[in-house]
Amino acid sequence: MNRLLVLLLLTVMALPGVRAAGLDTPDMHRLFAREEAPPGVVVELIEWQDNSWQWATPLLIELRERLRQRWPDTDLAIVSHGGEQFQLTREQRGQQPRALAQLQGLVEDGVDLFVCGTHSSWRDVPQEAYLDFVQVAPSGPARINDYVDLGYVHIRLDRP
Numbered sequence: 001m002n003r004l005l006v007l008l009l010l011t012v013m014a015l016p017g018v019r020a021a022g023l024d025t026p027d028m029h030r031l032f033a034r035e036e037a038p039p040g041v042v043v044e045l046i047e048w049q050d051n052s053w054q055w056a057t058p059l060l061i062e063l064r065e066r067l068r069q070r071w072p073d074t075d076l077a078i079v080s081h082g083g084e085q086f087q088l089t090r091e092q093r094g095q096q097p098r099a100l101a102q103l104q105g106l107v108e109d110g111v112d113l114f115v116c117g118t119h120s121s122w123r124d125v126p127q128e129a130y131l132d133f134v135q136v137a138p139s140g141p142a143r144i145n146d147y148v149d150l151g152y153v154h155i156r157l158d159r160p
Contacts (some may be wrong), residue, residue, distance in 0.1 A: 022059040022160035031153050032070060040075030041067060042147035044140075044156045046082035053086070053087055053099040055159055060106060063155075065071035076106075077147055081140025088115060089129045100131065107133040116140030 003107045031041065043063070046057055060078060086092065093100060107113050114137040115130060128135045137143035148154050 022055070022157070023063060025155075025158070027155045028063075031155065032066070034153075037071035037074050037152060040077060040152040040156050041148065042079060042144055042152045044079045044144055044154065045080045045084060046140075046156070047159060048083040049159070051087070051096055051099075052074060052082075052159070053096050053103060056084070056157060057099040057102045057106075057155060059160070060111075061102060064106060064109070075110070075112075075152070076116070077112040077152065078106075079114045079116075079137070079144050081119055081142050081146075084121065085115035085119060085140075086125060087129055088113075088134045089125065090131060091129065093131060104131070104133045109149035114140065114143050116143075125157045135138060 031038075041063070043060065045052070047056070060076075064076050067076060080088065087095060088100070088103075103113065112135065113133065114135045117127070117136045117138045119140065120127070120129075120136060130136060144154060
């Protein structure tokens with residue numbers, strides 16, 4: 001029985017895209033078990049802790065790398081619509097400089113990054129308050145649905 005458990009664990013760990021603890025989720029397993037490449041992956045982030053981008057950005061970078069290894073032409077989009085979206089404002093840019101620089105690098109590399117305009121309006125945060133590399137969608141959930149309608153795989157990224 002122990003041998004079977006060890007073999008199963010080694011098999012799961014060997015799957016492409018399943019190395020980092022934060023990427024070791026059922027959604028990620030289903031994504032990387034697909035035979036055909038999806039047109040893209042839309043990652044939903046809805047967190048409320050301070051400094052969410054410090055843990056999320058490395059996972060997003062790793063996901064981007066694994067997607068490139070498996071399916072080089074698969075797009076990646078990120079939709080942030082929790083409290084973490086306000087960590088992407090000009091006023092907050094000094095709080096997580098390394099994570100935000102890495103996130104900007106992802107955007108410069110072709111990843112779309114959106115925050116929720118509806119949530120922003122509830123807090124009176126104008127579009128101009130966000131860093132230049134951040135796009136404001138009228139609604140975060142609607143933007144996710146737009147991507148899903150295009151065939152993108154929807155993944156929710158949770159804190160490991």
